[in-house]
Amino acid sequence: MSFNTFGRVFRFSTWGESHGPALGAVVDGCPPGLTLSEANIQPFLDARRPGTSRFTTQRQEPDAVRILSGVFEGRTTGTPISLMIENVDQRSKDYSEVAKAYRPGHADYAYDAKYGFRDYRGGGRSSARETAARVAAGAVARLVIPEVTLTAYVCELGGDAIDPARFDAAEIARNPFFCPDPEAAKRWEAKVDAARKSGSSLGAVVECVASGVPAGWGAPLYAKLDSELAAACMSINAVKGVEIGDGFAAARLSGETNADPMRPGTDGEPEFLANHAGGIAGGISTGQPVVVRVAFKPTSSILTPVETITRDGEASEIVTKGRHDPCVGIRGTPVVEAMVALVLADQKLLHRAQCG
């Protein structure tokens, strides 16, 4: 309900700038009695962490999380959980150029237009560093939904898609691209290397599948599960599109081909013969896997000079030097997974509130 808070009953607020002393999240509404320590959170931060391969920014951040409240004797108490990550590698570079001129595609101009001035060091609040706080909060959310298994991966990079026939979930952790298709991973290596060397950047599509979501989560009409997922994912830096199930492709199908027929399942639950809907109907989960797809634009930080204006409105040109991800979609993968976890935790508790 606030600008930097997300969720309705399981809520989190994030704070912090790219070059401030620290960043963090406050998770409120977490059920009591869940086993939680830094060890539950750190692996997810490590997956998102910069500087782990040559395909991401070279900024070195340990992203070590500290739990400052809400946990007693290893269990959540039901009170707010404060998570803090100190910034370590804020390079004291010269920001005078970014301070003076707007980087097109970045938030620079929009922030100045809104607030009158901005913290220009590393993008300030608009930096993707903020997503570390989301990933930390997401790790807490996972504890709330142990019935759900989340699998996020890059399914397309620079326009080159994986082959679904070669999908192997075990591959995701084996390459620096969160790529489930080993052959695509090889192709992407060359692609990202080329972009990196030429100072260019690439877009990507991330898919997240949540299996184990029971039927019944979500709520008409403005807290629909798909509406919440769309808001959550579209709030991630560099995201320009969100699809549920077949998404835009569904708009090209006929009603017959788009149908998800049902038959009695062996376990008493219905069995679905297809999942064009991505596990959501009428804004409520159907018990099928929930499928979300998210489009990341190529980052606007490139070495090719781009025409721009200065704060004073003068014509200028800008080149974004510094340490940047050649493809932000890669490290966006754990962020998408975290946001999906956060939405599902909230929806589970909301469902319990109304329907017992």
Add this chain to the structure above:
Amino acid sequence: MSFNTFGRVFRFSTWGESHGPALGAVVDGCPPGLTLSEANIQPFLDARRPGTSRFTTQRQEPDAVRILSGVFEGRTTGTPISLMIENVDQRSKDYSEVAKAYRPGHADYAYDAKYGFRDYRGGGRSSARETAARVAAGAVARLVIPEVTLTAYVCELGGDAIDPARFDAAEIARNPFFCPDPEAAKRWEAKVDAARKSGSSLGAVVECVASGVPAGWGAPLYAKLDSELAAACMSINAVKGVEIGDGFAAARLSGETNADPMRPGTDGEPEFLANHAGGIAGGISTGQPVVVRVAFKPTSSILTPVETITRDGEASEIVTKGRHDPCVGIRGTPVVEAMVALVLADQKLLHRAQCG
């Protein structure tokens, strides 16, 4: 913040079922002193109204709106505006089949799984009739943002896209498809007729352009303008995808081709040389036109029998007879426009709250 409320300071709540006595919206937080009467709202409801051509459902609803509160001597008072639309043509058909078996792709099964039972008459609360209340609320929102011009249209129907070169805004109101390309409109006529006759259905993509939005609306990080637009549009019935600007296509561009270079404009405002970003950077408007694209799936109401189960878990088949839209995306167009207006009105007031 609630299940049937949308917005943060300019808020609306909707209520009502497809076959109940009425449906409505309560608009709260509207600035005082705006000239408002039913005449400001009715034209937008008429554009969304069913039964106006053979390409939409044949249900006949006048959708006459009544203002029950919040207006005095023709002006908004700042207190809640209650809008009511009576249902007139709830055909007393036999719903026993829908009551007993689930229509795949509809909310039937999900509602039962969530609530334990459901109002099955015409889909109850999950019916697209609810969108009449949104359109009424959206008409009030428009009064809050007179600086903005909204243009929504179908840009693709059944996989057949308009030709941007033939785009003519004046055409939109001249055909029953909200189609800005007269040649596409002709093709679509045949397409929709064929679907209608065979009892099939078609998807569509709706685009909405908001021009006149000043730079500075929106807010980091979870009330970003694009995040709010995504939530708003994804909450519309049958929507499966939302894009801002180039959307998924941006994920296939390089950083250079995706750039929106800036130069000093003649009016003191910057001039942008492209709008891949769809008028939003860092979640905040840039002053360029805001561009949203929304994918509607083909409605699941088709005459081809689909395998399903009954409420008792028995195998069955269902055919959705009755009066349905062969392409819900068409009448979804004014709904998308209304939702964009509602988001922008809220963001304008939020901006004013924080930034004066």
Add this chain to the structure above:
Amino acid sequence: MSFNTFGRVFRFSTWGESHGPALGAVVDGCPPGLTLSEANIQPFLDARRPGTSRFTTQRQEPDAVRILSGVFEGRTTGTPISLMIENVDQRSKDYSEVAKAYRPGHADYAYDAKYGFRDYRGGGRSSARETAARVAAGAVARLVIPEVTLTAYVCELGGDAIDPARFDAAEIARNPFFCPDPEAAKRWEAKVDAARKSGSSLGAVVECVASGVPAGWGAPLYAKLDSELAAACMSINAVKGVEIGDGFAAARLSGETNADPMRPGTDGEPEFLANHAGGIAGGISTGQPVVVRVAFKPTSSILTPVETITRDGEASEIVTKGRHDPCVGIRGTPVVEAMVALVLADQKLLHRAQCG
């Protein structure tokens, strides 16, 4: 979260003006499956209804409620419940005086200062008629908390308090003052008659006791049960003070005399030896009766001329003619009870959300 909405997961919004065509409430987040019809609501509206004795305003309003949505085959569906009450007896009197000059103590001047103008007919939105919508919503809330018994009564009128030794709950419905002490009721009859005849008005204190509230409802820190009750009761027209348990009297006790000692109870629950705390500790219910006390000022509508100013800032005098309650606290009693019910229903669902 909005100006005319109350609650977090069990939420209601009210709308309507004193002299508009109707007023109403939308209740959102109600659990599904509860038996609900107009018959569940009407008795509570009847208790609050004007014109039933010579001790209240003579405006004649049947206050007949209609349920427009959210109920199917006699049960709540989980979707928003729209409740409407038509205004019938809006007397077409001459409002030119009230339109021109401010009635001190009324909202007239404050509304004009805020909104620039106001619906002056009968106080518009600031009229206590709005509380009919709260009472209707409160009747729905009661269905959510069947374990709770609510008893509200006037415990002091015009400075004359009941004798706790003569407290008899059965008396409350037997006199027009919601007075549990029959002797006090007799004294009040004379008191209110005198005020009525002289065109004066009286204040009152209303107490509400909720028994059956289990230990554990409420939440630190800003959704504390007592904080929510205070907000709810202070939002009622003419209320100037709220106390929980001993309230201000507790500020005059020592720690020893204010203690509520505990001992093992016969039913496994603790037995408390006193209830100075009014059933709430740390913002969370203790299992004892929850006790709220609410101070109503005398209404500002009196026949004695009061010095005031006109809209144009000129010195003037005003006499509030018309049909008014000589003691608004009396009819405030069912309103307090409704607000307590609404808070408890919300807190029950919130507790379920977080603590299962």
Add this chain to the structure above:
Amino acid sequence: MSFNTFGRVFRFSTWGESHGPALGAVVDGCPPGLTLSEANIQPFLDARRPGTSRFTTQRQEPDAVRILSGVFEGRTTGTPISLMIENVDQRSKDYSEVAKAYRPGHADYAYDAKYGFRDYRGGGRSSARETAARVAAGAVARLVIPEVTLTAYVCELGGDAIDPARFDAAEIARNPFFCPDPEAAKRWEAKVDAARKSGSSLGAVVECVASGVPAGWGAPLYAKLDSELAAACMSINAVKGVEIGDGFAAARLSGETNADPMRPGTDGEPEFLANHAGGIAGGISTGQPVVVRVAFKPTSSILTPVETITRDGEASEIVTKGRHDPCVGIRGTPVVEAMVALVLADQKLLHRAQCG
């Protein structure tokens, strides 16, 4: 809207336990461009700080605040402001008794009933130490409302009230009781000393006057200024009652004596001849000083043994040793002031949102 967040557009969330490593607040929605450093906050924390006289707890906490985000080059950026205060003097005493048995009047039993277990060290989240975070947030709120002057003081202690005729605002900072009447301060010294020595405790009444609030802040009906103030103040530890203006005394007045007549003022604004209403009518400020009065119970931490039960339901007795305030109302004074500042800042921005 969440359990540990307060406010609608100017919002703050607090976190932290009495004996955790730190506590803090995140302030969101603050306007950009305000001059802010730790020096703006520390004096208010110092006023609330424990251990400064023998009349408060002897816990020694420097309560040094750090700003971790939201400020750049000495000015607020419009992004969330994270404030952190490290706990220093968490005495490693033996908590085994409090862990085992419930202290009547404290939140111990209620927390266990709600959450199943609790952080018993120093009261955990229910400790008044949390109010340090509110005071820090309140210091930020003050910057948002420079037009308002806040004056809070103890007006009654242990049943002994100040003499309004001797009110001297300059005295408030001159004694350890925030007492504006020097003679009362002398009497209270003896009173509190006696309570401290006997291991007893005392209640108090705190009054806060906000002058400079323009007419028009507040909103019907559930965000009324008085409703928000009541919620804010009732959420403070040990508070049992809240009054606006004459409060409960108004319930004993007639309509004539309770009137606040108006006449044209010299500055174009109306002049009020009385302020029984405490500056609020219809939930909206009138331009008069806003007056809130808050009742603090005597703390339940006393040396006299009180009958209680253990976690296992066994009969027991408890004596609350340790470092406690003999009168929590004293240090509650800066907390009340902070909460009033936070409400007013929020209402100012809300008013600007709707009314421009």
